[in-house]
Amino acid sequence: MTPKGDRIDAKVGEPVTFIVQSDRAGGLHVHSSPEQTPEFVKGMSILEVVIDRPGLVEVEEHESGALIVQLEVR
Ligand SMILES: [Cu+2]
Numbered sequence: 001m002t003p004k005g006d007r008i009d010a011k012v013g014e015p016v017t018f019i020v021q022s023d024r025a026g027g028l029h030v031h032s033s034p035e036q037t038p039e040f041v042k043g044m045s046i047l048e049v050v051i052d053r054p055g056l057v058e059v060e061e062h063e064s065g066a067l068i069v070q071l072e073v074r
Contacts, residue, residue: 029061056073
């Protein structure tokens, strides 16, 4: 799985778009407060995530728990 924990800048209240290419259906686990679990399908999915407060937010693949990115939200 890539990326593996890259730090990405994001802005409070502005959507972050994930273009997911996967060989199986699954979900993301966004460690925001409250947490978010957008789901993706086998093939390509486009997911939008909005974080509504500043901080460092980890985004994992839900099933494996693998870290994909850290959103540095300001
Ligand atoms: Cu998680």
